Amino acid sequence: MSEDLKTVEYASMLYDFYGSLLSNSQNEVMALYHEDNLSLSEIAAELGMTRQAVHYTLKKAERALEEYEDRLGLIRNYRYNQTLADKAHDMIGNLEIGQTVRDELISSIEKITE
Secondary structure (H helix, E strand, C coil): CCHHHHHHHHHHHHHHHHHHHCCHHHHHHHHHHHHCCCCHHHHHHHHCCCHHHHHHHHHHHHHHHHHHHHHHCHHHHHHHHHHHHHHHHHHHHHCCCCHHHHHHHHHHHHHHCC
16 A cells, blocks of 8 residues: 555544534535545635635645544554454464354454444
């Protein structure tokens, strides 16, 4: 995966986890930029703001999201739990158990990591 893709994926995760903590203005700019893939100029036109104001709002929102992650660590915990779930899946694959039990274990792990 390229660095740009990782950065976009991480920004999307930050927004998914913490977006509801942003102000309405920050949330709107983030949604238009990250979800609708609008340019700063397009967002400015849509919201009646200057391009510079959109850029400032976007950067301020991104900093806020990163601060939330630094303090709360929800993404860090999510990724750790995903790693544990992957290990558990591998372990289940090596067990000599019936398919029904295997399916129940896998289903339980998936529910925990949703």
